[in-house]
C-alpha cells in the first residue's frame with residue numbers, strides 16, 4: 001500500500017512522447033493494457049512519423065502515444081493531455097502547443113543538453129528559463145536513474161539506457177495506481193530468450209514505481225474507478241486486429257476458405273501480418289508483387305469459391321481499380337479493405353484521413369457500382385468485416401471497406417462477442433442447371449439472377465455440367481455470352497446498378513439520437529469521426545443545447561430513410577476529414593443542403609472544436625440565420 | 628468431388644500412361660466413361676479471329692490435345708488477359724475467365740493456389756504478357772505456381788490494330804512507329820529463364836505435331852510452364868515467321884532441342900561449346916564431335932539454356948525450338964497449401980467454434996459483471 005494520499009479522478013488523458021527510438025508506442029501499449037485490466041473505458045491514439053528512424057532528437061523524429069481513460073464511457077483519445085511525458089526537448093516542443101495550462105509535464109532532464117536543445121531551436125532550456133511556469137513540471141533524470149538502478153548489470157551503458165521507457169512506465173503506473181503484473185508477464189514472454197535484458201527491464205519498471213513512492217516530488221497518487229460496462233468478457237483491440245478477426249470469423253461461419261492477396265502499405269500492413277498467422281483458420285495469405293497482383297489473386301480465389309479479400313490504403317486502391325471493375329462485371333464476391341491515410345499520392349502515410357470516399361464509390365471506369373461500408377470505431381471493424389462479407393457473398397459483388405489510420409492503430413475495450421449472437425452467413429453455390437433451353441433441356445445460365453437480390457449464381461470450377469466463361473466484356477443478360485447489343489448493355493448496366501441499390505433492403509434504417517427530442521440541428525458523420533462527433537454532442541448537450549446525431553456505416557447504398565432524416569432538420573452539419581466528399585454526395589442525391597465542416601490535419605477532430613461548430617450552428621438556426 | 632489422383636490410366640489416344648505430375652490432384656475422367664473427344668472441349672461460341680490467323684491452329688491443337696490429359700473437363704480452367712489471343716477461353720468448353728489486360732497470371736495464381744484440384748492455364752499475348760503484364764508474368768514464374776502459360780507471340784498488338792509490341796524487331800514500321808521502332812525487343816525465352824522459370828519452351832502455330840508435344844510436356848510439368856508460341860498475324864504483321872514456314876528454310880534454321888540429344892538443325896549446323904565455355908553455331912563436319920552440345924533440359928544451372936536462347940539475334944538465322952528447360956522445383960501453390968494444412972493438422976484439424984471463440988478472446992481479457 002502506498003503511503004501517499006490517493007485522489008480520485010473521473011478521467012485522465014496521458015501522452016507519452018519521445019524519440020522514435022525511445023519505445024513510446026510500446027510504453028503506451030503497456031499502459032493501455034494495465035488500464036484495461038483495471039476496467040476503465042479507454043481510447044488510444046498512436047502518432048508516429050513515417051520514417052523508421054528520423055534523425056535522433058529532431059522534431060520530425062517525435063513519436064507519441066495518447067491514451068484517454070475514464071470511469072465512464074470514453075469516445076475519443078482526448079483532445080488535450082492532462083499529462084505529458086516528454087523524453088527529450090523535441091518531444092516537449094512538438095507537444096507543448098496541445099497542453100492546456102495547468103496540466104502536468106514530466107521531462108527527462110538527462111536529455112536536455114545544450115546540443116539537444118539546439119537541435120530543436122531552444123536557446124535556453126525551457127525547464128530552467130521559466131517559460132513553463134504555467135504548467136506543473138516534474139524534472140526527473142530518467143536516464144541516469146535507470147542506469148543507476150541497473151548498476152549491477154553486466155550490460156553496456158547504451159543497453160541500460162534503453163530501459164528508461166520502462167522506468168517511465170513504472171512511474172506513471174504508480175501515479176495512476178495501475179498494476180504491474182500484466183507488464184511483467186508481457187516482458188517475461190518478450191525477453192524469454194534474453195534473461196539479462198528481461199531482468200533489466202523488470203528492474204527499471206519497479207524502480208520507476210518505487211521512485212514515485214519515495215520521491216518528494218510526487219505528493220499524491222491518483223486513481224480512476226472502473227467504468228460501468230455491460231457484463232461480458234473484454235479485451236482491448238485495435239481496428240486492424242478487429243478487422244482481421246472479423247474476416248476470419250465471417251469466413252469460418254460462411255464455411256469458406258479465405259484468401260488474402262496483399263501488398264504491404266501503411267497503415268494496412270498489420271492486417272496482412274495478423275492474417276498470415278491465422279492459417280489454422282483456413283486463411284491463405286499471398287504477398288503479391290503489387291496491388292494489382294494482390295487484388296487479382298483475391299478475385300481468382302473468389303472465382304474458385306473462396307472468400308477473396310485484399311487489403312491496402314489509398315494509393316493501392318487506385319491501382320486496384322481496374323480489377324475491382326472486373327469484379328463488378330463478372331459479379332464475384334470480393335472484399336477490399338482501404339485503410340485510408342493522408343493523400344494525395346504518398347501523402348501522409350502514418351496520418352489519418354477520410355479522403356478516399358469518392359474514390360471508393362466512383363473511382364472506376366464505366367458505371368461500376370460497388371457496395372461501400374465504413375466502421376465507426378476500432379471494435380466496429382469486427383462487425384463491419386462481417387457485414388462486408390455478408391454483402392459480398394449474398395450479392396456477388398465487390399465491397400469496399402473504408403477504415404483509416406486512426407481506427408487501424410487506435411484501440412479500445414471490446415466486449416468479445418459470443419459466436420451465437422453473430423449473424424448467420426449462408427453461402428450457396430450453384431450445383432446444377434438453373435434453366436431450360438428452347439427444347440426444354442436443362443441448361444446452366446451464369447447470368448440468370450435471383451429475383452430477390454438480383455445476384456447471379458456462384459458456379460465454381462469443378463462443378464460438372466456448369467462449365468462457363470466469364471469476363472470483362474459485356475455479357476448478354478441471362479446467358480452470359482459476349483454481347484455488343486445496345487439494348488442489352490443498357491439493361492445490364494441498370495441491372496448491376498439495381499442490384500447494388502437493392503442492398504438497401506437489407507441494411508437497417510439510419511438511427512438518429514436526440515435525447516431531448518427537440519433538436520433542430522443534426523450532425524451527420526461517417527466512419528472514424530463517430531467518437532469525436534459523439535464526444536462533441538455530449539459537450540453541447542451538457543451545456544443545455546439540443547443537437548441530434550446520426551452516423552452512417554453504409555455509404556453505398558445509403559440507408560433507405562436517409563433523405564427523410566436529412567429533411568427532418570432545419571440544419572445539418574457534416575464533419576469530415578476531407579474537403580466535403582459525403583456532403584457532395586448528400587447534396588447530389590437528396591437535393592438538401594448541408595454545412596460541410598472539414599479538416600485534413602492528419603489527426604482526428606478535437607471534440608471541443610466540433611462542439612464549438614455545433615454550438616454556433618444551433619445558435620444561428622435558432623436566430624433564423626440562413627444556413 | 629471425387630478425386631482419383633494418380634490413378635493409372637490409358638491415354639485416350641495412344642497407350643502410354645502419363646505420369647502427369649503437373650495435374651496431380653486434379654480429378655480424372657472415370658475409366659469406364661466414354662473417351663473424351665475434341666468435340667467435348669469445343670464451346671458453342673463462334674470463333675471470331677481473322678481468316679488465316681495463327682490462333683485457329685493453336686486452338687485446334689489445344690482442343691485436340693486436351694482429351695489426352697484425361698482430366699475432368701470441369702476441373703480445367705483457362706484464364707486469359709486481353710488481346711486477340713485472349714479470346715481463346717470462349718472457344719473451349721471448360722471453365723474460363725477472360726480477364727483484364729496483363730493480369731491473368733495474378734488471377735490464375737489466386738485460383739491455382741486455393742484449388743489444388745484444378746488444372747489452370749493462362750492464355751496471353753506478347754503485349755499482354757510482356758508489356759502491361761510483365762510484372763505478374765515474371766513473378767508467377769519466379770514463384771513457380773503450377774500454371775501452364777501459353778504466350779502467343781505475333782510480335783504485334785493485334786487487337787488494337789497494329790502497334791508495335793515488346794517483341795517487335797527494332798525498326799518495325801507500324802501504326803505507332805511510322806519511321807520504325809527504336810527500342811530493342813525482349814526475347815521471351817531469355818526473359819523467362821532469367822525470371823527463374825522451371826519450364827520454358829518455344830513452338831509454333833503451324834507445326835501441330837511439335838506444338839502438341841510441347842503442350843503435353845508443359846502440362847506434365849508441375850510448376851510454371853512458359854510456352855512461347857510463334858503465331859502469325861496475317862493482318863498486321865504477316866509473315867513474321869515466314870522463314871520458318873518454308874520447309875527448306877526451316878530445316879536450315881531451326882535448331883532442335885531434344886533432351887539428351889546433340890543440338891542440331893535439320894541441315895548441317897550444330898551447336899558447339901567453345902573453349903571459353905560460350906556456345907556457337909558451326910558446320911558439323913568442321914568441328915570436333917566432342918564439342919557438340921548435348922541438350923540437357925534438366926540442368927540445374929540455367930546458363931546453357933540461356934546461352935541457347937541467345938543464339939538467335941532476332942534474324943532467325945539459327946533458332947532453337949523445343950524445350951529449353953524443365954527442372955523440378957517445389958511449387959508455390961503446393962507449399963502455400965502445405966503451410967495452411969500444416970497449421971491445421973498441428974492444431975488438430977479444422978477449427979471448431981471453440982477454437983474460433985478462443986481466437987476472438989486473445990491472450991489478455993477481463994470480465995465485467
Ligand SMILES: Cc1ncc(C[n+]2csc(CCOP(=O)(O)OP(=O)(O)O)c2C)c(N)n1
Nearest residue numbers: 709710711712728752753754755784785786
Ligand atoms: C488497361 C488496358 N490498356 C490497353 C488496352 C488496349 N489493348 C487491348 S489488347 C492490347 C494489346 C494486345 O496485344 P497482344 O497482347 O500482343 O495480343 P494480340 O492481340 O496480339 O493477340 C491493348 C493495348 C486494354 N484493353 N486495357
Ligand code: SF4
Nearest residue numbers: 676677680711785860
Ligand atoms: S488481328 Fe491478327 S492476331 Fe488478331 S485475329 Fe486478326 S489475324 Fe489474328
Ligand SMILES: [Mg+2]
Nearest residue numbers: 752753781783
Ligand atoms: Mg500480339
